[in-house]
Amino acid sequence: MHGGKKADWAQVDADGKLVLPASVAARLGLTPGARVRVDEDTNSIRLHRPATHLTKIYLEPTTACNLDCVTCFRNAWDSEMGRMSDETFEAVFRGIARLETRPLVYFGGIGEPLVHPRTIEWIGRLHGLGCRTEMITNGTLLDAARAKALIGAGLEMLWVSIDGATPESYADVRLGAELPKVIENLARLRDMRPGGHFPKPEIGITFVAMKRNIKDLPALLKLATSLGARQFSVSNVLPVTQDLQDERLYVKTLRSTAFMDSGRIPRLSLPRMDFDESTRDALFGAFGSGWRVNFGGNSWAQGTDVCNYVEDGSMSVGWNGDVSPCWPLLHTHGSYLHGQPRSSVRHVIGNVRERGLMDLWLDPAYVAYRERVQGFGFPPCTFCGGCDISDANVEDCFGNPFPTCGACLWAQGVLKCP
Numbered sequence: 274m275h276g277g278k279k280a281d282w283a284q285v286d287a288d289g290k291l292v293l294p295a296s297v298a299a300r301l302g303l304t305p306g307a308r309v310r311v312d313e314d315t316n317s318i319r320l321h322r323p324a325t326h327l328t329k330i331y332l333e334p335t336t337a338c339n340l341d342c343v344t345c346f347r348n349a350w351d352s353e354m355g356r357m358s359d360e361t362f363e364a365v366f367r368g369i370a371r372l373e374t375r376p377l378v379y380f381g382g383i384g385e386p387l388v389h390p391r392t393i394e395w396i397g398r399l400h401g402l403g404c405r406t407e408m409i410t411n412g413t414l415l416d417a418a419r420a421k422a423l424i425g426a427g428l429e430m431l432w433v434s435i436d437g438a439t440p441e442s443y444a445d446v447r448l449g450a451e452l453p454k455v456i457e458n459l460a461r462l463r464d465m466r467p468g469g470h471f472p473k474p475e476i477g478i479t480f481v482a483m484k485r486n487i488k489d490l491p492a493l494l495k496l497a498t499s500l501g502a503r504q505f506s507v508s509n510v511l512p513v514t515q516d517l518q519d520e521r522l523y524v525k526t527l528r529s530t531a532f533m534d535s536g537r538i539p540r541l542s543l544p545r546m547d548f549d550e551s552t553r554d555a556l557f558g559a560f561g562s563g564w565r566v567n568f569g570g571n572s573w574a575q576g577t578d579v580c581n582y583v584e585d586g587s588m589s590v591g592w593n594g595d596v597s598p599c600w601p602l603l604h605t606h607g608s609y610l611h612g613q614p615r616s617s618v619r620h621v622i623g624n625v626r627e628r629g630l631m632d633l634w635l636d637p638a639y640v641a642y643r644e645r646v647q648g649f650g651f652p653p654c655t656f657c658g659g660c661d662i663s664d665a666n667v668e669d670c671f672g673n674p675f676p677t678c679g680a681c682l683w684a685q686g687v688l689k690c691p
Contacts, residue, residue, distance in 0.1 A: 302326025324643035328586035333382025334389035349513035349607040368630025381409035400427030412455035438492035477504035483520035545569035651679035
């Protein structure tokens with residue numbers, strides 16, 4: 274027993290083969306013939322999910338939104354606006370219905386899901402199919418009627434984007450919205466949920482950290498607690514405009530990511546201890562020392578060169594039915610890396626109206642791409658970032674085919690999505 278949870282045990286058979294419990298193998302998609310990447314550490318091994326195991330679908334109902342936020346991708350693109358048709362959703366629904374194991378379906382993308390009139394109905398249909406459903410919203414349209422409908426539809430996780438703890442700091446990022454209204458809407462949904470130890474939908478808060486709002490984080494954590502939030506996800510900002518470059522909180526961080534997992538930097542092992550006035554300055558100094566820090570048995574800088582979209586077994590379906598490896602690749606958009614403009618060109622595998630969901634997922638070129646990303650044999654563009662080739666994800670200096678991921682800030686643990 275560990276922490277109140279029963280441990281799973283693997284066993285080595287007479288032939289020296291490692292045999293996993295059937296429940297673990299099923300949960301991770303370890304079917305006969307599956308290729309599994311293995312990473313070895315000092316006293317452990319890590320088995321990656323097979324690239325053929327689909328467990329999560331990001332579904333983009335619309336690219337339209339009722340707000341105009343300074344951090345939005347739409348400030349750096351020239352793409353067609355649109356919303357998902359019934360025909361496109363039915364193609365996704367049919368594909369999921371054919372799967373033996375239902376994936377998690379996450380409603381979100383560039384736009385506000387509640388702008389689309391069918392989003393809540395679609396959540397209910399997928400819930401009835403046996404899918405876990407999640408949705409992200411800015412919270413401004415979450416009135417009593419929509420809250421009741423989301424609860425009735427069986428939504429299991431509601432993420433709400435809040436980027437400030439005061440009306441002034443919130444409005445400084447999410448233009449056109451009012452924080453008191455969002456808090457009122459979320460508190461009402463919290464109180465409307467059926468009683469129990471684990472009421473649904475569970476509430477999560479997302480926060481985009483910048484120089485202008487990072488001081489609000491402690492107060493926002495207290496607000497999240499009062500609203501009954503069970504999860505809180507923080508991401509850095511992607512500078513989609515030149516002005517946002519000055520808001521980054523990870524300038525030195527990017528310079529240190531290239532060698533973090535290479536064994537070329539010294540290691541510092543710290544025990545768990547109180548984080549208060551007596552330890553704060555010393556711990557901050559240790560974390561910023563340039564050493565690779567292990568704090569209480571956990572790496573302080575873990576997660577470099579790791580694509581969580583691939584590790585999670587996810588695919589993204591845009592409003593028009595286009596399928597991409599991740600939602601950042603659904604739309605061509607611009608950003609800045611090391612002060613230079615950079616273009617991320619969209620990568621589409623196919624369209625769900627023309628090919629089945631699993632036909633697209635198991636497309637040989639798409640499987641090969643996911644395996645390539647798991648190995649992450651890309652140049653360290655986030656560390657280097659100075660050559661002409663790094664101004665787009667079309668090619669790289671290692672000769673990888675499009676799309677190249679060496680400059681992906683998600684893969685370096687800098688940007689995060691729920």
